[in-house]
Amino acid sequence: MTPRVTEEQYFDTHEKILRAAEVLFSRNGYNGTSMNDIVKESGVSKGAIYSHFENKESLYLELQEQQTAIGIDQLKSLFTPKDSVMQKLEKVIQIQFDNTCAVPEDNCRMEMEFLVTASRMDKLREKIKDNFEVVHQFGVDIINEGVKKGEIRQDIDVDSVVSILLAAMNGLSFLWLATGVPFDLEKVKNTFLTFVFKGIMTASRDIDS
Amino acid sequence: MTPRVTEEQYFDTHEKILRAAEVLFSRNGYNGTSMNDIVKESGVSKGAIYSHFENKESLYLELQEQQTAIGIDQLKSLFTPKDSVMQKLEKVIQIQFDNTCAVPEDNCRMEMEFLVTASRMDKLREKIKDNFEVVHQFGVDIINEGVKKGEIRQDIDVDSVVSILLAAMNGLSFLWLATGVPFDLEKVKNTFLTFVFKGIMTASRDIDS
Amino acid sequence: MTPRVTEEQYFDTHEKILRAAEVLFSRNGYNGTSMNDIVKESGVSKGAIYSHFENKESLYLELQEQQTAIGIDQLKSLFTPKDSVMQKLEKVIQIQFDNTCAVPEDNCRMEMEFLVTASRMDKLREKIKDNFEVVHQFGVDIINEGVKKGEIRQDIDVDSVVSILLAAMNGLSFLWLATGVPFDLEKVKNTFLTFVFKGIMTASRDIDS
Amino acid sequence: MTPRVTEEQYFDTHEKILRAAEVLFSRNGYNGTSMNDIVKESGVSKGAIYSHFENKESLYLELQEQQTAIGIDQLKSLFTPKDSVMQKLEKVIQIQFDNTCAVPEDNCRMEMEFLVTASRMDKLREKIKDNFEVVHQFGVDIINEGVKKGEIRQDIDVDSVVSILLAAMNGLSFLWLATGVPFDLEKVKNTFLTFVFKGIMTASRDIDS
C-alpha cells in the first residue's frame, strides 16, 4: 500500500542522518556535537531526525552498531582456508593498521570516539563489550590454532596475548588521537610484527637463521 | 604585611579545588563535571574558584600538569644505577601496571580522561604531546642503552618499539575503561613481559636454554 | 456513483477517531493528548484525521458537541407527564449522580475535562455556555413549575437556585477529580436531597413533625 | 558573612518570580504558561528562576503552598469567640464569595487553576487533598458544634453536608470560569444562605410561620 518510493526515501533520509552524525561525532565527539549541528550537516529537519531516532543517544548507538557490523564482516571475510596462523595474524594486524591508521584523519577517530564515550554511556559500554568479546574470541581462536599446530608457544596465557595485541593496536590509534603525533605506519607495523613473532630481545636472534 | 598564614590559606584553597576537580573529572569527565559540582565538592565558593583559575579549561589543564609532574618524578626516581636494561624495562612495566591498573576504579581513570579529552582540547593535546615526548624519550634512552649493550636486537626501530610498548600499556587501561571488563593483571603483566623478552612464536623456544 | 459503503466507511472512520479522542482526552486532557496519540489509539492515519477534522481544536469541539447532544437528549427523555416537580427534581439529581459520579473513574472525567478546558479555549467556552444555558433553563422551568404549583417557596430567586444546584452537582465531581478523594455517593445524594427538599420546598415546614 | 542585603535581594527576586508566575498561571494555566513567559513577566533571567526553583512544577507547587497558607490563615482568624454557629457559617460563606467571586477576573482563577491542574499533577493533587481535608475538617467542626448546640438538625450526615457546601461554593466559581457567565453575586449568596439555614437548620422548621 505504501509505495516503494516512500520506503526508499525513508532509507535515504535515515542514511543521510547517520552519515552526517558520523562526520560530526567523529570530528567533535558525542558532547561536542549538537542535534542542531546534525540538522545543518544532514539537511534533514529536526523533527525528521527525531522520528527516525528516539533521541541523541539512540542515534549514536545505531551508528555504532552499523560500524561494528561492518568491522565484524570485514574480519569474517579476511581469511582464505589456506592461511597459516602466521599469515592470519599478519592479515589481522595489517587490516587493523590499514583501517584505523592509514587515513587517520577520518578512520580511527570514529572508532576511538566510541571507545572513549563508552566509559560514560552504559548502553554503549555494553555494546562495546559485546563487540570486544567477539573480536577477542576471534583472536583467541587464531592463537589457539597456532598453539595446537605448534606454531605458537604453549607457555603463554592465550587470553592475555589477545588482550595485549588488541590493546597495542588500539593504543596506537588512541595515542595518535591524544597527542596528535602520527607515527611512521610502515615502520611501526613491521616492528609490531617483529614483536609478535620474535620479541625484541637479542637472545632470540638465532630464530631467523 | 601579608602574613604567612594567608599564603598557606591560598595554597590550601588552591589544593582543595584541584582535589575536588580530580575526583569529579576522573569520575564524570570534563563535560560531565560542572563548575557547580566543583563548588559543592570542594566547599570553595564559585568566585574563589574563578579567582584561582581563569576558567574551567585552565583548572583542568593545571590539574593535568600537576599529575604529569608527579608521573615524571616517579619515572625519574625509579632506577638505581645498577639496574640492567632488562630490569629497567621490567620496572617501568611494573610501575605502569601498578599505577594505572592495580586499583583501576580510581587510578587510571584520571590519566585516561586526560588522554581522551586531549583529542577535543587543543591546549591539552599540546601538553599531552609534550609529556608523551618526554616519556617516549625516556623509553628510547633505555632501549638505546640496551641496544648499545647488546641486550636488545639492533634490527628494530627504537621509536616504534617505544611507541608500541606505550600503546600497549595505555591500550590496556583504555580497553578496560571502554568495556568495563577487567583483565587478570598478574597474568597479563607476565604475558606482556614474555612478549617483550621473547615474542610469542615457538621458534624462540630455545632462548631460555 | 459514490456507493453507500463509502459513506458508511467515512462515518466509521469518523467515529473511530472520536472514540479514540474521547478515551485519550478524558484520561490525559487536551494538552496531554497529542495527535500522534490519537493516530495510535484510533488506528487511523494522520492524514485521514486531518481530512476529517480541521485541526486538534475542531476535533475536540466536535467531540464535545456529540457529548452535549447525548446529555441533552437524556434530559429531555427523562420525565413522564405524570411526574410531580419533586419527582422531576429527584430524577435530575439522580441522573446527575449516576452519570458523573457513579463510575467516576470514567464518567465525569470527560465532562470535567471540557469544563476545565473551556476557561482556556474561547470557542469551547462559547459552546459550554450555550449548553449550560439550555440546562439552566431546563432547571428554571422545573423550579418555576414548582413555584406555580405551590410546591416550591416563592421567596427565592429561581436563577440562583438553579445555579447553586448545578454548581453543587458539578462541584462534587470537580472536587473528586481535584483531590482524588471519593465521597460516599449514596450518603451525599441523600443529604443533597434533604438540602433541596427541606431547604427550598414550602412543604418542608412541617415534614419532620 | 553574607551581607543582609543579599538575603533581602534573594527574597525580592523569589517574590518577583512568584508574583509573575501567579499572574500568568492564573491567566493562562499551567500548560499555557512557558518559562520564557515568566522570564519576561518577572524581569528575572531564566537562570535565576532555575536557581530559585528546581523546575516549572516546583515553582507551581510553591506558589500553591503560599496561596494555601494564606487561605488557611484567613480561615483561622475569621471567628471571634462570641460567634454563633449561624454567624460562623455566614462568615465562611461570605468570605468564600468575597474571595473567589467578588473580583472574579483575578481572584478565583488562581484557586480554580490549581484545582483543575490537580487532576493531572500527582504532587499537586496530594497537596490539594491535604488542604481540602483541613478545610473540610474546619467545616465539620462548625457543623458538629451546631449539631451539639441543637442549632443544626441531627439527622444529616455531617461529612456530606460539608462536602456539598464546599462543592457548591467551588462549583459556582468553576462554572463561572467555564462558561464565562457571571452570576448576580448578591442574589446567589442570599439564596445560598437560605439553602443552608432553612435547609439544614432545625430552627427552619417554623421560621416562615
Place this chain on the structure above:
DNA sequence: GATGAATGAGTTTTCATTCAT
C-alpha cells in the same frame, strides 16, 4: 578577595500541521 545570585546563549526534545507520493 570572597561570595553566590544573576545572566543568557545553547541544549535536547516535542508536536500540531503540511504535503509529496
Place this chain on the structure above:
DNA sequence: TATGAATGAAAACTCATTCAT
C-alpha cells in the same frame, strides 16, 4: 483520498561565566 515522512517553532532546562555587594 489516504498515507506518514517531514517541518520548524517553541518548550523545559543547563551551565560557564560575570559582577554587585
